[in-house]
Amino acid sequence: MERKGESRGKTPRAPVTERDSSRSPKRASGLSREVVVSATAVKTANPLAEEFDLSASKSHGQEPLPVSFSSPPLLDGLRESVLQALGQSASPTPIQALSLKHLFSDIPEWRQYLLASETGSGKSIAYLLPMFHHLKKSELALPEPTSSTISSRSQRAVNPRALVLAPTHELSRQLSSFAKALLHNIKLRVLCASRANVKSTPRATFTASKMAAQFTDDADGTLGMPHLGVSRPVDVLVGTPNKLLEMARGRRWDRVKDETDKQLAAELSGSRSETSSKSPEPEMGLQNVEWVIVDEADILFDPDFQESTRTLLADVAAARGQPVPYTPDLLRSSPETSTTSTLTQNTPINYPFNLILTTATIPPSLATYLDVHHPTLTRLASPKLHRLPSTMKTEYEGWTGGNKDADIERRIRKVWAEDSIRSDFNGKRSKILIFCNKGTKVQSLGAFLEGKGIPNVALTKDSGARNFGNNHHLDGFLRTTNYKPKPKSSSLSEDKEPHVMITTSMLSRGLDFSPDVRHVFIADEPRNMVDFLHRAGRSARAGQAGKVVVFGKLKGRGSAKATEMKKKVGALRK
Ligand SMILES: Nc1ncnc2c1ncn2[C@@H]1O[C@H](COP(=O)(O)OP(=O)(O)OP(=O)(O)O)[C@@H](O)[C@H]1O
Numbered sequence: 213m214e215r216k217g218e219s220r221g222k223t224p225r226a227p228v229t230e231r232d233s234s235r236s237p238k239r240a241s242g243l244s245r246e247v248v249v250s251a252t253a254v255k256t257a258n259p260l261a262e263e264f265d266l267s268a269s270k271s272h273g274q275e276p277l278p279v280s281f282s283s284p285p286l287l288d289g290l291r292e293s294v295l296q297a298l299g300q301s302a303s304p305t306p307i308q309a310l311s312l313k314h315l316f317s318d319i320p321e322w323r324q325y326l327l328a329s330e331t332g333s334g335k336s337i338a339y340l341l342p343m344f345h346h347l348k349k350s351e352l353a354l355p356e357p358t359s360s361t362i363s364s365r366s367q368r369a370v371n372p373r374a375l376v377l378a379p380t381h382e383l384s385r386q387l388s389s390f391a392k393a394l395l396h397n398i399k400l401r402v403l404c405a406s407r408a409n410v411k412s413t414p415r416a417t418f419t420a421s422k423m424a425a426q427f428t429d430d431a432d433g434t435l436g437m438p439h440l441g442v443s444r445p446v447d448v449l450v451g452t453p454n455k456l457l458e459m460a461r462g463r464r465w466d467r468v469k470d471e472t473d474k475q476l477a478a479e480l481s482g483s484r485s486e487t488s489s490k491s492p493e494p495e496m497g498l499q500n501v502e503w504v505i506v507d508e509a510d511i512l513f514d515p516d517f518q519e520s521t522r523t524l525l526a527d528v529a530a531a532r533g534q535p536v537p538y539t540p541d542l543l544r545s546s547p548e549t550s551t552t553s554t555l556t557q558n559t560p561i562n563y564p565f566n567l568i569l570t571t572a573t574i575p576p577s578l579a580t581y582l583d584v585h586h587p588t589l590t591r592l593a594s595p596k597l598h599r600l601p602s603t604m605k606t607e608y609e610g611w612t613g614g615n616k617d618a619d620i621e622r623r624i625r626k627v628w629a630e631d632s633i634r635s636d637f638n639g640k641r642s643k644i645l646i647f648c649n650k651g652t653k654v655q656s657l658g659a660f661l662e663g664k665g666i667p668n669v670a671l672t673k674d675s676g677a678r679n680f681g682n683n684h685h686l687d688g689f690l691r692t693t694n695y696k697p698k699p700k701s702s703s704l705s706e707d708k709e710p711h712v713m714i715t716t717s718m719l720s721r722g723l724d725f726s727p728d729v730r731h732v733f734i735a736d737e738p739r740n741m742v743d744f745l746h747r748a749g750r751s752a753r754a755g756q757a758g759k760v761v762v763f764g765k766l767k768g769r770g771s772a773k774a775t776e777m778k779k780k781v782g783a784l785r786k
Contacts, residue, residue: 277309285316287348289397290341297393297693298337305334306594308341314592315342315568322563324586326509327570329594331749332601332724335570336507340391343503343568347373347447348398350502370403370496372449374503375456375528377521379511381406383722385683386690387507388450390724393693405451405459406681449496453512453520460527462492498531502565508721509569510578510742518581525563534564561585572749573598573742600745600784604752605759608778609733610766617660620646620735623761624666624712627731642730643689646714647747649736654714657735661712668712671719689713691724691753720746727756734762737773741780 280303283291304312307329327338378384388404506512512521519540526538537559609623628641648654651672658670677685732751738744752758764774
């Protein structure tokens, strides 16, 4: 996951009713916000009350929720694309039904929404559809472009009308690829900023302005090699907050700022400072941005990402002529610093654009952030929020007390032995995703399995394979869209092609893994149950079958941890 430095089947349906928050416990604490949630789950005690904020509310809905992707409210072309992507008989998942009902109406002021639902429940469509719908409608409402407006538009640098923020380059690419699949008919332009994981260097020559003048993008949703040609303006730009900030403020803006700070300090202290600062050149304009989606909001507003995310949001507000109170340095100041700082920090923020936050988990940090800064934000939540997908089975595997890597190998072979007697698998092996806590463990397990004749992809934060600016390192494991050609089928035989991927929580967020990934192994105990839900949620997506296998010491001394874990996991199933 990019911290600081970086940047189909059927989904289970559940009856959805709506409530509001007037009797929510949070109201008692003086907070006012509308909560629109489905009925079934929220009335039960939240099994993870300490980690999640799940507000209860009373019923207020009169209009029934949509049960199909119909037009209206969807534009015809958008409806066609959704059904092409999901299958003609697809119907909205609960969170999509809530989105169809609440996010399509024409309301004059800017909206702020939180879309919260369990992993693999279709949140991407829930936010993409209303955003595309409104972008297209406002485009259609504009006067016909004249030749002069066309030429000025085609000459400008990137000036998107919407930004989609995601925590990793891999997720940015997959999201933009999926977004494209939905845009065949209504012809909006999506671009992924995450061409490469590589950090910018002064020698890098691939700038956003060149991109704007010359870009083409490939089916991966990433920028391809620039070539001369007519460009169309970008409507939606997808990327990590840092990558987008870099485009908005100019390459190396943060380093230049550090150097300027040093220079200032040196001047004040009367010493000399050697710096090489050159003003960064912004490569993207933010003044047209009318929509910002913050995907995986609990991560993008956590302490590691918050500064970049909020700086970018504040930059958009400033570019649109309505600055919001935010100074990144304030976050680092101690509570006893000036009262003004504290006041400014605790001010509700009204951005001059539509803001949608999406998440599968609401940890206390996000709940607090929303309470303080977005008290009037509307929350839309599915009935199964904070639950494991209902199509997911859970199993526990005990360490034998010998070599743990050998225990994992044994379990992999057991999975494949079971696959081999399934007639519907036609002799094919299913895929297994293994989560460890540390990069070193990922590498050592990868080497061990390789030595035992189990080819695998071992991915850590620093893996070289992540530096090529595409998602090929995940080929065979990620779900592909109809839009994107399937990766060339491997010339490797079934037993030589990797069917095992080993990684850390870095890849647990948002990525839509293929239904072939039927098992997730949790080899190391996750940091918390939020982390567990995201790791497990890479399987059993969109109503597909999946199993999470949790490794631990199940018997004798030292088994208390596993017993505790079982209890917590059990609570996620209720
Ligand atoms: N209405 C639907 N019917 C069938 N499949 C759907 C539907 N909506 C979405 N899907 C599929 O479900 C899968 C998961 O969707 P998506 O990645 O948006 O889930 P998510 O809720 O964002 O998950 P996560 O929390 O892990 O990010 C995708 O492959 C998507 O195409």
